Amino acid sequence: MTKQQVLDLYFLDARSKLIDLAAFLDRMERAGGEADFRHPALLQAAAELGRPGAGRAKNVLLVLSDPTTEPIPTAPGKGASGAWPGEELRGS
Amino acid sequence: MRYIEPHAHMVSRVTDDYVDMAAAGCAAVCEPAFWAGFDRSSPQGFYDYFCQISDYEPKRAAKFGLPHFCWLCINPKEAEDVNLAKEVVGLIPQFLDRPNVLGIGEIGLNKNSRNELKVLEMHVDLAARHNQLILVHTPHLEDKLKGTRLTLDVLKADARIKPERVIIDHVEEHTVKMVLDAGHWAGMTLYPESKCSRPRAIDILDVYGTERLWMNSACDWGVSIPLSVPYTALEMRRRGWTEEAIDQVIYWNPAKFMSQCAKFRLA
Ligand SMILES: [Zn+2]
Numbered sequence: 536m537t538k539q540q541v542l543d544l545y546f547l548d549a550r551s552k553l554i555d556l557a558a559f560l561d562r563m564e565r566a567g568g569e570a571d572f573r574h575p576a577l578l579q580a581a582a583e584l585g586r587p588g589a590g591r592a593k594n595v596l597l598v599l600s601d602p603t604t605e606p607i608p609t610a611p612g613k614g615a616s617g618a619w620p621g622e623e624l625r626g627s
Numbered sequence: 628m629r630y631i632e633p634h635a636h637m638v639s640r641v642t643d644d645y646v647d648m649a650a651a652g653c654a655a656v657c658e659p660a661f662w663a664g665f666d667r668s669s670p671q672g673f674y675d676y677f678c679q680i681s682d683y684e685p686k687r688a689a690k691f692g693l694p695h696f697c698w699l700c701i702n703p704k705e706a707e708d709v710n711l712a713k714e715v716v717g718l719i720p721q722f723l724d725r726p727n728v729l730g731i732g733e734i735g736l737n738k739n740s741r742n743e744l745k746v747l748e749m750h751v752d753l754a755a756r757h758n759q760l761i762l763v764h765t766p767h768l769e770d771k772l773k774g775t776r777l778t779l780d781v782l783k784a785d786a787r788i789k790p791e792r793v794i795i796d797h798v799e800e801h802t803v804k805m806v807l808d809a810g811h812w813a814g815m816t817l818y819p820e821s822k823c824s825r826p827r828a829i830d831i832l833d834v835y836g837t838e839r840l841w842m843n844s845a846c847d848w849g850v851s852i853p854l855s856v857p858y859t860a861l862e863m864r865r866r867g868w869t870e871e872a873i874d875q876v877i878y879w880n881p882a883k884f885m886s887q888c889a890k891f892r893l894a
Binding site: 536540544545548590592593596597599600601602603604606607608609610611612613615616617618619 | 662704707737738739740741742743744766767768769770771772773776777799800801826827830865866867
């Protein structure tokens with residue numbers, strides 16, 4: 536596809552998702568209480584959008600991934616949060 | 628359009644979904660064993676489930692002309708209890724000769740724990756001893772990268788496993804290359820909120836080519852869309868893919884992988 540075709544097919548969708556992301560961050564600003572590790576992780580991942588090159592989706596996923604390599608002693612539960620809390624917050 | 632749904636949990640879907648899939652051109656549906664949304668209380672619960680997907684569900688699908696196949700295992704979300712897993716793995720061989728059983732799956736990791744890893748190794752050994760195909764689930768979200776790496780290590784360590792007889796499912800941009808480089812097949816799951824969106828799955832096909840890749844809806848009891856594969860095919864058309872190239876990805880690729888099991892037959 537040409538750049539024009541990509542824009543015609545996906546620009547409005549990307550625009551809408553970007554505004555949703557901005558509104559989410561505004562909502563976080565307005566909300567009370569404390570954020571957890573997910574908020575800074577998302578901001579760090581969002582910074583990948585501004586980097587040149589065609590590996591942005593992969594890099595966003597990498598920022599949000601557990602980078603360690605050893606199996607954990609026991610599963611703390613079944614769910615996943617979408618961002619890596621870090622060794623000390625993982626709970627096991 | 629014709630397509631194969633290589634990963635769907637039809638036990639959690641209504642009969643209308645079979646009607647929609649058949650109307651959209653589905654030629655076969657394949658059902659890996661998975662978590663029921665709650666932990667089963669005994670091996671007997673798994674025995675009943677294996678009967679359901681190897682006996683009852685094919686009959687339900689057949690009413691709409693759909694061949695139904697399945698994969699058996701104790702899923703990674705219930706693999707923290709190694710003793711339970713041992714008992715369930717012991718039940719599986721008696722089902723392997725059933726006409727719709729394609730292999731062992733969806734096995735793998737969930738939180739990347741030591742016990743999950745032990746149970747994964749147990750399943751890989753079972754598949755190797757019985758010469759079965761393997762379908763691997765990779766973990767969700769932040770656990771996927773590490774879980775994919777650990778899974779690849781386990782498969783590589785067992786010399787009996789032929790890479791081309793293993794499909795590693797739920798790949799995304801950060802895991803697809805390592806799976807293909809290891810010689811395995813890779814599955815992309817089309818979910819509305821997690822895993823791959825339709826445009827991203829097509830991007831991955833654009834970047835990595837169409838060899839050894841398939842797409843599935845993995846529809847289950849959660850937020851998921853049974854017609855995700857044909858919807859993605861429509862988007863491929865809009866992006867200029869030819870009918871032959873689409874047919875290769877959504878029909879011939881899953882057919883090629885699963886035909887490594889002689890029991891896989893299209894109507
Ligand atoms: Zn599944």
